[in-house]
Amino acid sequence: MARYCEICSKGVVSGNKVSHSHRTSKxxxxxxxxxxxxxxxxxxxxxxVCTRCLRSGKVERYV
Structure with missing residues (x-):
């Protein structure tokens, strides 16, 4: 599945997962x-299309 919105170009964001003992992993x-x-x-x-663009009406759905 695609991981970005073709309307607003919203994509994946990376960061750290932090455990209770403060060990980190990507x-x-x-x-x-x-x-x-x-x-x-x-x-x-x-x-x-991301659900934010669907909800705000940036695209017109075909029914």
Missing amino acids: RIWAPNVQRVRVIENGTPTRKY
């Missing part, structure tokens, strides 16, 4: 990206 935070059909230039296409 980890990533991935955005909530879903494959939806959207209307682009009058034709329906499939894109990977």
Whole structure:
């Protein structure tokens, strides 16, 4: 699955997972990206879109 939004280019962010004893290991935070059909230039296409863009109305879904 794609790990970035094709509308706002939101992608993965890396950082450290910190345990209770403060030992660290690398980890990533991935955005909530879903494959939806959207209307682009009058034709329906499939894109990977984050849920923030879906909720704010930055894309028009094809029903």
